[in-house]
Amino acid sequence: MSIPVIRRPTRAEIDLGSLKNNFLSIKKFVGGDTRYMAVVKADAYGHGALRCAQAFEAAGVDWFGVAIPAEGVELRKTGIRKRILCLGSFWKGQENMLLNQGLTPVIYTLDQAETFDAAAKERNSIAEVHLKIDTGMGRIGVRHDEIDPFLDKFARFTNLHIEGVMTHFAAADDPGSNDFTREQIVRFERALGAVEARGHRPVYRDLANSAGAIAFPDARGNLVRLGGALYGLTRDVMPPDCELPDLKPVMSVKTKIAHLKTVPEGETLGYGRTFATERESAIATLPIGYQDGYPRVLSNKARVIIRGQYAPVVGRVSMDWTLVDITGIEGVRVGDDVVLIGSEGGCSVRAEDLGALSDTISYEITCGINRRVTRIYAEGGEE
Numbered sequence: 001m002s003i004p005v006i007r008r009p010t011r012a013e014i015d016l017g018s019l020k021n022n023f024l025s026i027k028k029f030v031g032g033d034t035r036y037m038a039v040v041k042a043d044a045y046g047h048g049a050l051r052c053a054q055a056f057e058a059a060g061v062d063w064f065g066v067a068i069p070a071e072g073v074e075l076r077k078t079g080i081r082k083r084i085l086c087l088g089s090f091w092k093g094q095e096n097m098l099l100n101q102g103l104t105p106v107i108y109t110l111d112q113a114e115t116f117d118a119a120a121k122e123r124n125s126i127a128e129v130h131l132k133i134d135t136g137m138g139r140i141g142v143r144h145d146e147i148d149p150f151l152d153k154f155a156r157f158t159n160l161h162i163e164g165v166m167t168h169f170a171a172a173d174d175p176g177s178n179d180f181t182r183e184q185i186v187r188f189e190r191a192l193g194a195v196e197a198r199g200h201r202p203v204y205r206d207l208a209n210s211a212g213a214i215a216f217p218d219a220r221g222n223l224v225r226l227g228g229a230l231y232g233l234t235r236d237v238m239p240p241d242c243e244l245p246d247l248k249p250v251m252s253v254k255t256k257i258a259h260l261k262t263v264p265e266g267e268t269l270g271y272g273r274t275f276a277t278e279r280e281s282a283i284a285t286l287p288i289g290y291q292d293g294y295p296r297v298l299s300n301k302a303r304v305i306i307r308g309q310y311a312p313v314v315g316r317v318s319m320d321w322t323l324v325d326i327t328g329i330e331g332v333r334v335g336d337d338v339v340l341i342g343s344e345g346g347c348s349v350r351a352e353d354l355g356a357l358s359d360t361i362s363y364e365i366t367c368g369i370n371r372r373v374t375r376i377y378a379e380g381g382e383e
């Protein structure tokens with residue numbers, strides 16, 4: 001007998017309508033016959049890869065991008081049929097899983113090429129791979145100035161087809177680095193030229209992440225790899241003052257007040273006694289903490305929204321609980337809704353805001369919302 005799970009009210013609401021809106025408005029903004037990859041790595045930046053991928057597939061994306069093959073396998077299990085690129089390549093031993101599941105690897109070493117070529121040869125097939133060029137990110141990729149010796153040796157892998165050639169920008173969101181981004185584009189074009197000069201016929205040429213696709217029209221190649229923009233995360237990962245498509249935040253994080261009390265002036269609250277009331281205060285206890293992904297560094301810094309008004313976080317955020325000061329907000333009751341990320345009644349707290357207060361970016365905030373926090377999808381369903 002299965003035990004029904006009655007969940008606590010702490011939840012992340014994922015608005016699949018906004019997700020589709022974001023894809024369609026980027027598509028309108030980019031225009032032309034560009035292809036679109038929805039990057040759904042890291043559980044779609046915390047938004048839930050399976051439901052998001054289904055929504056993207058229905059909206060017409062061409063490709064999915066995952067970080068590791070296991071993420072691609074999960075998408076296949078739920079019936080995702082579109083092409084899936086493993087952006088972080090694969091580890092030896094996973095090559096047959098990739099071929100069986102129809103997952104396409106990025107490759108950037110001769111070892112990877114050799115392993116994948118052998119696996120393809122064994123089944124008498126030609127396998128597609130996407131060749132990553134390192135043009136200045138310095139993370140993974142064949143160095144742009146070492147592409148010729150790489151291609152010399154690559155020639156022996158007769159069961160591989162270079163279907164795509166790609167690179168990744170280091171700072172497309174930073175106007176101060178525009179010269180560097182332009183240099184990355186030049187290096188990419190040169191490497192692509194070297195690939196084509198040897199008779200390879202890559203179908204896809206892609207460079208751009210969200211910032212690149214929006215801010216560098218000449219860097220769109222014929223495929224753009226979109227992550228953050230699709231989830232409506234923009235303000236900290238796009239160039240400031242850049243013209244943007246209409247992008248709406250997709251994730252809201254909410255809970256309900258668990259406990260209320262009145263505390264006299266001069267009492268301290270929470271671990272470390274970092275906050276003392278300066279007046280008689282109404283304090284609400286919220287069932288969310290750093291284990292849920294509400295960072296401890298937000299202690300005494302962030303604010304939440306209750307009854308359409310801001311309420312400051314007071315004292316330390318602990319593992320499972322956070323305190324807020326609701327003094328002066330009328331009519332607050334146990335069970336009232338609390339918005340930690342999202343908007344209500346003209347007040348708004350964005351993942352970007354919590355990122356800035358936490359000395360990080362919005363991506364780390366949404367990725368960090370723990371699986372213990374129930375995802376609720378605006379088009380129905382839970383996971």
Ligand SMILES: *Cc1c(COP(=O)(O)O)cnc(C)c1O
Nearest residue numbers: 039087168209210225226227228
């Ligand atoms: C994560 C990732 C992207 C998407 O980046 P965003 O900034 O979220 O748009 C694109 N390409 C590669 C290779 C990535 O790893």
